[in-house]
Amino acid sequence: MPTQIKNVIFIGASGDLGGPVITHFLSLHNAQAPFTVSALTRQNSTAILPSGINVIRTDYTIASLESALKGQDVVISMLGYDGIHLQKTIIDAAIKAGVKRFIPSEFGSRTYDDKVRDAVPIFGGKRQIVEYLKANEGKISWTAVINGALFDLGLKVGFLGFDLQSHRAKLFDAGTVPFGATNLHTISHALFSLLSSPSNFADLQNKYIHIASHMTTQQEILAALEKITGKTWEKVPVNGRELSQTSLEKFQKGDSGALTGLIQAMTWGKLGDENLGDFRGEKLYNERLGLPKEDLEADVAAVLEGKAP
Numbered sequence: 001m002p003t004q005i006k007n008v009i010f011i012g013a014s015g016d017l018g019g020p021v022i023t024h025f026l027s028l029h030n031a032q033a034p035f036t037v038s039a040l041t042r043q044n045s046t047a048i049l050p051s052g053i054n055v056i057r058t059d060y061t062i063a064s065l066e067s068a069l070k071g072q073d074v075v076i077s078m079l080g081y082d083g084i085h086l087q088k089t090i091i092d093a094a095i096k097a098g099v100k101r102f103i104p105s106e107f108g109s110r111t112y113d114d115k116v117r118d119a120v121p122i123f124g125g126k127r128q129i130v131e132y133l134k135a136n137e138g139k140i141s142w143t144a145v146i147n148g149a150l151f152d153l154g155l156k157v158g159f160l161g162f163d164l165q166s167h168r169a170k171l172f173d174a175g176t177v178p179f180g181a182t183n184l185h186t187i188s189h190a191l192f193s194l195l196s197s198p199s200n201f202a203d204l205q206n207k208y209i210h211i212a213s214h215m216t217t218q219q220e221i222l223a224a225l226e227k228i229t230g231k232t233w234e235k236v237p238v239n240g241r242e243l244s245q246t247s248l249e250k251f252q253k254g255d256s257g258a259l260t261g262l263i264q265a266m267t268w269g270k271l272g273d274e275n276l277g278d279f280r281g282e283k284l285y286n287e288r289l290g291l292p293k294e295d296l297e298a299d300v301a302a303v304l305e306g307k308a309p
């Protein structure tokens, strides 16, 4: 008997990732309406959540979580780094509540790869959660989404290395390392396809699935930016290995702001024999999930025009 998903709850629905993703997910679900969508938020959170969802508050005790998750089929966690460790208790509560699938807060790099984790040690916390899910596969299933960098958000806020105001590009190791990156709405689409199709839901259990709006390089993005703006951008070379080392030292001394440099150096830097941000060698699930083909130049233009994300 195929599993029909009815009730989906997001955790971290007010975050940088969760906010836009749940909003787009709701627009898809309104069109086809198969889900009741809820959001779990902290007791004292001042987060503003979209209308049209059930908001459930928790103090993160197992009893409160179990009661919050009763009747839910799927938990989608989009907790930030401060909340990653809480997922273990959430999983325990989800098992007690009879939840079928847990989608952990991954949504980025290939945290299952030891070299990626060595370069960005904080990814170890994400890995531990998937290990815990693997150990509990008889009780709850899981799917982890690996989407690389966030394309539209990362371009807008400078994470991809481009300052859209000053037309300045930081090019990590010449900007030639290929990497995967995904638009926020594409992540919503992937989650919607995963949950609304019983065969996708069944087949994609207990695995990492990779998706990408674009497999590209910083140089390709720069070419699109220069073409669209009609300007020659200032190029600032960045040595990936040096950035990685200085960011790691700062991060280990408690500077959480150094995480950005650490992830940038891992994604675009040439740190060793492999380019760690490059997942062209992994199977992509775009087609299986019915994700639209996306055009790099159009996506860059949308961000420059303030139409995305």
Ligand SMILES: NC(=O)c1ccc[n+]([C@@H]2O[C@H](COP(=O)([O-])OP(=O)(O)OC[C@H]3O[C@@H](n4cnc5c(N)ncnc54)[C@H](OP(=O)(O)O)[C@@H]3O)[C@@H](O)[C@H]2O)c1
Pocket: 011, 012, 013, 014, 015, 016, 017, 018, 040, 041, 042, 045, 046, 047, 078, 079, 080, 081, 082, 083, 086, 105, 106, 107, 108, 109, 147, 148, 149, 150, 154
């Ligand atoms: N691939 C990329 O480029 C990329 C970029 C950004 C993020 N991500 C990933 O996306 C996921 C979410 O990241 P984010 O930046 O969106 O997270 P975030 O904004 O830092 O936090 C998301 C939500 O987590 C809850 N939260 C925060 N601190 C908490 C705590 N101490 N205890 C319990 N809950 C807490 C809050 O929800 P409430 O207030 O509702 O409780 C918050 O809105 C992470 O896995 C992150 O690595 C990937």
